[in-house]
Amino acid sequence: METKKILLKEWGKEILPFYEEDLNYLNSDNSKFKGTVSFEQIGDKALIYTNQFVGILKLPCSNVILIEPKTVVKYLELLSYSQSVKCNDKKTLLYYDPSIKVEIEEGDVFLDILSSIFLIELKRIIKKGLFREYVKKEDNINYLKGKLLISKQIKTNYICPKFQCRYFDSTIDNFTNQAILFAAIKLINALKSDNDNIKKIRAGIISCVNILKDEISIKESIPSNDLTKINSESVIRKNYYYRDILEVTKLIIGESFYKSVKGEKIRCCNFLIDMNVVFERVVFGLLEKLLKDKGYEVTDQKRYTGKGLIDVELKNIQVIPDIIILKDSIEFGFADAKYKKNISNADYYQSIVYSLVLRLKTIKRQNYFKKALLVNFTEDKYEKTITGKINLSSLNDELEDIELNRVSLFLDEDSKDYIKDLEGQLSEKIKNIF
Numbered sequence: 001m002e003t004k005k006i007l008l009k010e011w012g013k014e015i016l017p018f019y020e021e022d023l024n025y026l027n028s029d030n031s032k033f034k035g036t037v038s039f040e041q042i043g044d045k046a047l048i049y050t051n052q053f054v055g056i057l058k059l060p061c062s063n064v065i066l067i068e069p070k071t072v073v074k075y076l077e078l079l080s081y082s083q084s085v086k087c088n089d090k091k092t093l094l095y096y097d098p099s100i101k102v103e104i105e106e107g108d109v110f111l112d113i114l115s116s117i118f119l120i121e122l123k124r125i126i127k128k129g130l131f132r133e134y135v136k137k138e139d140n141i142n143y144l145k146g147k148l149l150i151s152k153q154i155k156t157n158y159i160c161p162k163f164q165c166r167y168f169d170s171t172i173d174n175f176t177n178q179a180i181l182f183a184a185i186k187l188i189n190a191l192k193s194d195n196d197n198i199k200k201i202r203a204g205i206i207s208c209v210n211i212l213k214d215e216i217s218i219k220e221s222i223p224s225n226d227l228t229k230i231n232s233e234s235v236i237r238k239n240y241y242y243r244d245i246l247e248v249t250k251l252i253i254g255e256s257f258y259k260s261v262k263g264e265k266i267r268c269c270n271f272l273i274d275m276n277v278v279f280e281r282v283v284f285g286l287l288e289k290l291l292k293d294k295g296y297e298v299t300d301q302k303r304y305t306g307k308g309l310i311d312v313e314l315k316n317i318q319v320i321p322d323i324i325i326l327k328d329s330i331e332f333g334f335a336d337a338k339y340k341k342n343i344s345n346a347d348y349y350q351s352i353v354y355s356l357v358l359r360l361k362t363i364k365r366q367n368y369f370k371k372a373l374l375v376n377f378t379e380d381k382y383e384k385t386i387t388g389k390i391n392l393s394s395l396n397d398e399l400e401d402i403e404l405n406r407v408s409l410f411l412d413e414d415s416k417d418y419i420k421d422l423e424g425q426l427s428e429k430i431k432n433i434f
Helices: 020-027 075-084 111-128 150-156 175-190 196-212 224-230 233-238 240-254 275-292 345-361 418-430
Strands: 004-009 013-017 038-042 045-049 053-058 063-068 094-104 133-141 163-171 266-274 296-300 309-312 315-318 323-327 330-337 371-378 386-390 402-410
Touching (some): 004 013, 053 094, 075 111, 075 196, 075 418, 094 111, 094 240, 111 175, 111 196, 111 240, 150 163, 175 196, 175 224, 266 275, 275 323, 275 330, 275 418, 323 371, 330 345, 345 371, 345 386, 345 402, 402 418
Parallel strands (some): 004 063
Antiparallel strands (some): 013 045, 038 045, 053 266, 133 163, 296 323, 309 315, 323 330, 386 402
């Protein structure tokens, strides 16, 4: 079947022929992309709806779907920065399936994506435990083990009380882990960008290599005909968490994702990026950096020790904004990042709920939750900050009003340094707020 390439924008939709395999790949309980894009059967057709996700999906029926952002052209730069932000919200921003290879046109470079995926998976196998395998060894040791090599024993140990033995040893220094280490070193050499976030990914891989090289031999090369050994079923059966890193390792060793001869295609894998989470992490990271010098601490939902809860039909519903801003350990304000051009009434209602719940919890305390910040993006370079207030005192005399500021960031696709440009905009727009 001929591969068909379909270009979509985020929040876009397309009618496709229906295939049961496509539905299962996206919607089954063990799907790596469950809950991302919507895929529904309508008669003998299927409707795919992209939501806030961008990336590449090759479906089992051979359709390749390229999902691009509506406005943010340099989304890989935003992803790279967002992954460098130390945020504990536990939200997933990158979904991927290295087992599905996708051919893309020359010039599309996804080194950042695969480097990020490799680092995630490398940390995972180190944390869960490295794969052990019985490896055949021949050594001159102090005790008899396995099979005694008589001819070698006669030649070397007729005086020295040692044993020339051939035996099998359970070790992490096996071909599988050697290939992963080889790929890691190869990737380190490929990551030459001056981008600060790429440097952090590179530093993360170097840190992992320093852990591995003490126990695992470094290979000078791995022939292409040995790549089939990397995807060993016996390895995956015993250590399922190795599956993804082995697939990425093959891509790295094969160099097909970042090096190509002119006219050839580059290979990547299926991946989707949640732009809502990416934008939220970017805003968090920039606020944390900008407000630190002013004596503020920026924290996320997970690290915030306070509880914002509303009891609804005996069920606790978590009501905590994306970002909490503290001043001298006091909850001074909050921020909410909205990956959208236009702030709707629902977004303002959400800020009102946050304000009401958080202010009620601190009703007897002074100087708590004085400021609220809504951050979105805009296509208008000159859009100004809008300042108002949430009039809580009209509900209860004991409640103080909260100042609400809407800050819009212009995402300039022609910017040479995307993150630095956004930092400069945000710094200018909040200088009179905090």
